[in-house]
Amino acid sequence: MKRTCPTRPELSSRQFKSLLAAAALLLIFPGSLLAQQTFVQTDTITSADTLGVQYTPAPPQNVVAMDTPNDGGGSIIITWGPSPDDFDGGKVKLYRILRAEYNGGQPGEFTEVGDVPSGKAEYENEDGNTTDDIMYLYRVMAVNRMTNEAGEIEEYTSESPATDPVTSSAQWFDSRRINALVGVILLCSFIIYFIQQARAGKELYIRKIAGMEAVDEAVGRATEMGRSIYYVSGLGDMDNMQTIASMTILGRVAELAAQYETHLAVPVCRSLVMVTGREVVKEAYSKVGRPDAFKPDQVHYLTDDQFGYAAAVDGMFVREKPATIFYMGQFFAESLILAETGNSIGAIQIAGTAMPAQLPFFVAACDYTLIGEELFAASAYLSREPKLLGSLKGQDIGKGLILIALIVGMLLETFGIWQFSNLFSVID
């Protein structure tokens, strides 16, 4: 039997033509072809081909460039499959990111825009160095670095093919925060609903807060003893919610002090708090018909420095021995220094802060402590205004929902039924 292989002469012919074309290209465009080669060497290499094969890492694979999602633009993410030589002790020491603009269908020159260590497979130009609406091409270069006998560092590199053109753009909604949006809408709806209910005259039950109940008693005590009341608003500035809550409580304390004709001193450590505090105290004095009793210097500035402030306030406590001291606002390490000094002079002390680390100190050293949310509830509690009380009720409903979610989540997570906690992950 004669066996023939009819395709063989045709294949040889194709191969021959391809070789001819490659040789022609080599002769015509040697520079451009070298630029596409998988390794670039420094000028000190000898027997380049041998070393190149030995040290040049395989290029990264499946390089993809895409617009960074949920951002304000100016950023592109590049991902790739690691080079087969990317392992502990492998040839890849780092990946170098190359970028070129892509205008009118023509790629520009590729330049380095950053690098990442081996073992990683993602790069994001977080510095925002891309311009929105300009098309870019990316390549990822696997780099091996060797030191030769002369002590010089040589690099052996291989590049991936260029990605498809990509452009960065800004988004109008951060989809990662949709859970927070749902939470905010729910909570705000509850609060607004109960505010409306309160406006309509519905009776709302609010549990007693011992610290707030004691405010009248504390001010009265200072009056009976003929001593001052000190109100310390903490280290926060007017951009801090605790300080804003503190100012609302200050208004109520100032009203009582004005009614009882008791001296109120408010040493502050922020100039803006001084300005706001003066306005609040002045208003409170006017409200109870004692505008003449208000002295602007009742609210006075000491220093912005944490321990300087603590030292100054401590000194005043020891010299003037106030009968009542309020600590309401944001406190740090000075909390215990102040509260223990106040305790040592026998003052009745009411504290409130939303700094969890300082709460134990206040609980230990003060007579009453408003814990966390009680500080924010204080103004509603003190004023008894229906609209404010309504907001507290809405807040409580939100708390109830969170409690239910915690119990359900605990059960689901415990039995591994569903990744429930992922619903509550919030991007900072």
Add this chain to the structure above:
Amino acid sequence: MRREVPLLITAVVGITFVVKYFVPHFPFNRMDAWFADWFSIVQACAIVLGALNLLKLSALKVIGQKSGWGYALVIILSFMLITVIGLAEGSDYRDPGTSFDWLYVNMFIPLSATMFSILAFFVASASYRAFRARNYEATVLLIAAFFVMIGRVPVGDVITGFMPEGYRFSDLAIWIMDYPQTAGQRAIMIGIGLGVVSTSLRVILGIERAHIGTGD
């Protein structure tokens, strides 16, 4: 107008910042930086008010020879000294080797450190009161504190060295801090978060207005 304008500004800025959290697009993504700059500018202007107020009160105390006037004199002299030296040394006043730096390193830092170190003594006295087993809660606190404290010092593990790994005082201290303590703290944090949202909403809606000095 005195009430309406601040309330309107508060509402607009408040709502804008809520929107900003969900919108990464320009101009919302730049607002943090812009408002931080504005806040710094307002703060820088206000610091003059604060400093002048401090000087005025101190001067009045010294002139009137009121109680503690000696401290007020120290405030005035220190204020003048550091201001004059700072201004005399120009823009490089904070560089190492300058007189300002010398005062900062050799006077300000030790004084601050002294105040901070007093905290150690106050912690001891406050702990003594807090850990007295007056009732059930205080007793639980005392027991938990005992195990945490003894678990945080080497002697704790020496005492329980015969126990297998994972059952020593240090492990118990870690467990108390990681579970009951963290759970309690998170409960407080959730309450604080809700309180902040609620207060913010009251401020934005203009229901809470005592902080702008216009009563309720």
